[in-house]
Amino acid sequence: xxxxxxxxxxxxxxxxxxxRAYEEQLVVLQxxxxxxxxxxxxxxxxxxxxxxxxxxxxxxxxxxxxAAHLIARGADPGRLMAEVLGRSDGYCRGRSGSLHISAxxxxxxxxxxxxGGELSMAPGVALAQKMGQGEPGAITAVLFGDGAACEGIFxxxxxxxxxxxxxxxxxxxxxxWQAFVxxxxxxxxxxxxxxxxxxxxETQRVDGNDVDAVFEAxxxxxxxxxxxxxxxxxxxVTYRLRGHVEPDDQSYVDAAELAYWQGxxxxxxxxxxxxxxxxxxxxxxxxxxxxxxxxxxxxxxFAEASPWPEAATFTDYVxx
Amino acid sequence: MARxxxxxxxxQALRDEMQRxxxxxxxxxxxxxxxxxxxxxFGAARVRNTPLAEAIIAGSAVGAAxxxxxxxxxxxxxxxxxxxxxxxxxxxxxxxYLSGGQFQFPMVTLAMTGSGWCVGAQHNHNLExxxxxxxxxQVVMPSEPADFNGLLKSAIRSDNPTVFFVDIGLLHQxxxxxxxxxxxxxxxxxxxxxxxxxxxxxxxxxTVSVCMQAAEQLQAVGVxxxxxxxxxxxxxxxxxxxxxxxxxxxxxxxxxxxxxxGIAAEIAALAATRAFxxxxxxxxxxxxxxxxSASSWALEQAAVPQPDEVIRxxxxxxxxxxxxxxxxxxxxxxxx
Numbered sequence: 231x232x233x234x235x236x237x238x239x240x241x242x243x244x245x246x247x248x249x250r251a252y253e254e255q256l257v258v259l260q261x262x263x264x265x266x267x268x269x270x271x272x273x274x275x276x277x278x279x280x281x282x283x284x285x286x287x288x289x290x291x292x293x294x295x296x297a298a299h300l301i302a303r304g305a306d307p308g309r310l311m312a313e314v315l316g317r318s319d320g321y322c323r324g325r326s327g328s329l330h331i332s333a334x335x336x337x338x339x340x341x342x343x344x345x346g347g348e349l350s351m352a353p354g355v356a357l358a359q360k361m362g363q364g365e366p367g368a369i370t371a372v373l374f375g376d377g378a379a380c381e382g383i384f385x386x387x388x389x390x391x392x393x394x395x396x397x398x399x400x401x402x403x404x405x406x407w408q409a410f411v412x413x414x415x416x417x418x419x420x421x422x423x424x425x426x427x428x429x430x431x432e433t434q435r436v437d438g439n440d441v442d443a444v445f446e447a448x449x450x451x452x453x454x455x456x457x458x459x460x461x462x463x464x465x466x467v468t469y470r471l472r473g474h475v476e477p478d479d480q481s482y483v484d485a486a487e488l489a490y491w492q493g494x495x496x497x498x499x500x501x502x503x504x505x506x507x508x509x510x511x512x513x514x515x516x517x518x519x520x521x522x523x524x525x526x527x528x529x530x531x532f533a534e535a536s537p538w539p540e541a542a543t544f545t546d547y548v549x550x
Numbered sequence: 551m552a553r554x555x556x557x558x559x560x561x562q563a564l565r566d567e568m569q570r571x572x573x574x575x576x577x578x579x580x581x582x583x584x585x586x587x588x589x590x591x592f593g594a595a596r597v598r599n600t601p602l603a604e605a606i607i608a609g610s611a612v613g614a615a616x617x618x619x620x621x622x623x624x625x626x627x628x629x630x631x632x633x634x635x636x637x638x639x640x641x642x643x644x645x646x647y648l649s650g651g652q653f654q655f656p657m658v659t660l661a662m663t664g665s666g667w668c669v670g671a672q673h674n675h676n677l678e679x680x681x682x683x684x685x686x687x688q689v690v691m692p693s694e695p696a697d698f699n700g701l702l703k704s705a706i707r708s709d710n711p712t713v714f715f716v717d718i719g720l721l722h723q724x725x726x727x728x729x730x731x732x733x734x735x736x737x738x739x740x741x742x743x744x745x746x747x748x749x750x751x752x753x754x755x756x757t758v759s760v761c762m763q764a765a766e767q768l769q770a771v772g773v774x775x776x777x778x779x780x781x782x783x784x785x786x787x788x789x790x791x792x793x794x795x796x797x798x799x800x801x802x803x804x805x806x807x808x809x810x811x812g813i814a815a816e817i818a819a820l821a822a823t824r825a826f827x828x829x830x831x832x833x834x835x836x837x838x839x840x841x842x843s844a845s846s847w848a849l850e851q852a853a854v855p856q857p858d859e860v861i862r863x864x865x866x867x868x869x870x871x872x873x874x875x876x877x878x879x880x881x882x883x884x885x886x
Contacts, residue, residue: 289617323650332649340616340653344640350605351641354613354621361575361595363618383636386606393601547651548685550709 236509242282242441243504244518246274246497249298251526252307253472256297256314256328259530260476264315267328270298272439272471275496276403277302279444280371280464283452286337287365291352291372294329294343299373303336307525308532317536324539325547346381348372349400353387356396360459369397369455377408379422388429391461398461399451400426403438405470410482426463438466439496471495551726556692556716559699560660561585562731564622567706568592571620574706578607578624578660608634608659612641612711615657620706627673628663628715631681642711643686655686655711658702664756664806665850666719671842674718674850676807681713682784682816688712688737689783693758695725697781700735708737717755717806738785742794746774749800749864752791752817754780757804757855764860773864783813791817792825799830800867804855809837831867836860 253269260267270277277298284290292299300310305321313320314328321333329343340351352372359368378384379402391398402422406413423433432454436447444466451462469491473480480488504510510518554562565588568574575596582589582599589597600607604625611621625631631638642655663676681689688710692698698716705712743758744765751761758779765775776794780787795801801821803814814835821833836855844850 291613321650322648322652325650326648330645330648332645332652334649334652340613340641340645341649342641342645344636347609347636347641350609350637351613351616353606354610354615354619355617356613357610358614358617358619361619363573383605383609386601386603387609389601390603390606390610394598547647547649550646550654550656 231507231509238282239442239500239504240510240518242278242445243497243500243510244522245278245302246441246500247519247522248307248525249274249277249301250497251522252301252310252529253297255311255526255530257472257476259315265327266475267314268295268475269472270295270470272491272495273403273405273468274298275441275444275500276401276438276466276468279441280373280401280448280466283445283448284371285368287368288337289355289359289364289368289370290338291348291355291370292338292341293345293348293374293378295375296331296341297328300331300333300336300338303333303338305333305336305338307529311529311533312536315533315536316538317533318539319532319536323547346374346378346383348374349378349381349387350383352398353390353394353396356391356398357394359397367456369399369452371399371401373401373403375408376402376404376406376413376417376422378402379425380408380416385425385429388426388431388461388463392430395459396461397455397459399448399455400431400461400463401448402463402465403468404465405468407470407474409474423463423465426465431461431463433463433465435465435467438468439494439499441496441500468496469494552729553724554695554727555722555724556695556698557721559695559727560702560716563699563702563706564588565591566731567703568596573618573620574622575614575619576622576624577611579626581624604630604633605637608637609641611657611659612637612655615642615655615711616645616653620656622658622660622706625659625661627669628661628677629672629675631659631661631677631713634659638681638687638711638713639684643684646686654709656706656709657711658705659711659713660716661713662716662718662721664717664719665843665854668845668847668850669718670845674843676805676838678713678715678783679807679812682813686711688785689715690737690781691715691717691755691783692781693717693720693753693755693779695723696727697735697741699727699731700733701737701781703734704737707734712737715755719756735781738782738787740781740787740790741779742790743777743779744775746776746798748774748798749776749802749867750791750794750798751775751777751802751804751860751864752780753777753804754783754813755806757806760855760857761804761860763857764864767857767861768864771865773868775864780813786816788820788824791820795821795825796828799828800864801829802834802836802860802863802867804836804860806838806854808840809835810840812837831870834863834867836863
């Protein structure tokens with residue numbers, strides 16, 4: 231493994247730890263009465279592997295479970311947390327809360343919390359790229375879950391991207407849960423990628439808890455899109471380790487299944503791999519963890535110090 | 551002045567705007583099939599036939615609009631908009647606000663509606679009020695070919711998403727249009743189609759001509775009606791309605807759509823809250839029923855406001871005042 235690759239994995243571990251610490255901080259805030267949040271604990275490798283394989287010129291559409299994607303893209307945890315708390319320094323000036331955070335400055339656009347909303351808009355974003363808007367050669371990545379794959383718009387979106395030959399990467403994080411319903415109650419096994427193939431798009435299905443596998447698969451897909459102009463489809467098989475929305479006691483979750491996936495925690499897997507190959511030592515890991523904790527503490531202080539938006543501005547930004 | 555029907559006026563506006571701005575594109579079920587001349591002049595990339603899938607047509611327009619293009623989508627018939635509600639209401643209408651102003655959605659959604667073709671309730675449903683109710687959207691519903699042209703151009707140039715309703719019954723009616731079609735008609739401006747001092751008739755789309763016919767007949771019996779064509783339902787030209795009402799003191803609102811929570815109800819509320827003192831009689835509404843539109847010509851037409859109803863209502867308002875004056879005890883009769 232080259233020095234660059236080792237450096238990338240260390241950076242990916244730190245980003246995954248930052249995402250985990252950020253979301254765990256939100257859970258704590260929740261218990262103190264902050265608005266509800268949908269975490270992606272257990273899915274950090276999907277976010278980091280996919281986003282790392284994209285370039286700054288590319289556009290990203292995400293959904294209600296977006297913190298990992300935003301942080302992987304370089305979002306400031308302080309401005310994210312300010313948004314969740316409804317403060318004026320949030321990315322959306324407190325209008326979004328946790329559920330629809332966009333950060334156009336990072337290329338994260340049109341975040342929708344309507345399951346499937348991101349799939350409805352993504353072809354248009356990619357069409358604009360194809361028709362010369364944005365930077366040349368840029369592509370769009372749309373991130374959604376297995377729940378969105380059960381929406382009719384999933385099929386309309388994939389079909390249109392294929393027919394119009396759009397530079398669009400579909401990324402389904404199959405986390406096995408659709409709000410409070412397990413995926414096995416809603417679709418046949420391995421349905422998602424086969425549905426996509428039925429529309430004529432090339433698919434890959436990989437372990438979403440293995441950041442290397444996600445990064446490599448995404449890199450292949452992105453290269454194919456840039457080379458051919460055709461859409462690509464990626465299914466990342468992963469697991470939502472926490473409930474649908476905090477607070478959630480997960481009483482509806484099968485304990486053995488949860489334990490199995492806790493044993494496949496993507497952060498744990500990456501840390502063990504780095505230790506086993508002597509790419510990091512215990513002291514290095516501890517230093518990383520300390521940096522992450524300091525950033526989250528600073529983020530929380532920033533968010534809590536951020537002023538509330540002026541009440542008189544509550545109808546600003548409705549119309550252009 | 552030239553003569554032109556609404557269909558041609560719309561086509562001409564699309565052509566002019568595509569010529570004027572390379573970011574304008576047309577998408578929808580059959581747009582390339584129906585406008586081969588636009589495909590020829592502007593290319594297939596800008597005139598796109600789509601799958602028969604309204605949700606993704608509208609959703610793609612929203613994504614494209616936020617990314618630098620200015621799409622016009624032809625959704626064919628208004629009831630099909632039900633499939634596109636998420637894109638229009640939740641995305642185009644809300645994501646500018648929810649993002650703290652990071653995006654704008656310069657897009658126009660065309661949809662036909664209204665009686666005239668006997669197409670039944672799943673092709674004919676005047677649901678404009680649903681979109682007026684949705685924050686972030688503009689809603690337009692013209693009555694004359696010149697406005698179909700001028701308002702469509704304004705809508706395409708606007709940075710806000712606009713739902714543009716085309717009354718089926720007006721599509722093939724000719725009207726005067728300026729020889730020079732380079733002028734636009736601003737959004738949010740009503741037109742006074744006829745001036746009068748006794749009663750204000752507020753209408754839009756096909757009920758404008760209903761009110762004009764009624765006004766002519768009212769004149770014959772000595773009642774001077776003022777006819778206001780709203781043209782834009784949102785933004786609504788409240789000042790034009792209030793100015794006329796303050797002059798006449800009587801208000802009748804005429805719409806083809808169902809009256810429940812509709813535009814006429816909004817205008818009535820406007821009168822009650824902003825010009826109560828000017829009212830010399832109760833506000834009257836003449837609307838379609840709370841019922842789906844039938845296909846049978848006889849039933850379809852029975853649901854549409856007619857000039858006779860407007861005349862009866864206007865004469866009723868005139869009589870109301872004299873009746874009220876009779877009931878009012880004279881000052882001299884009051885006990886000291």
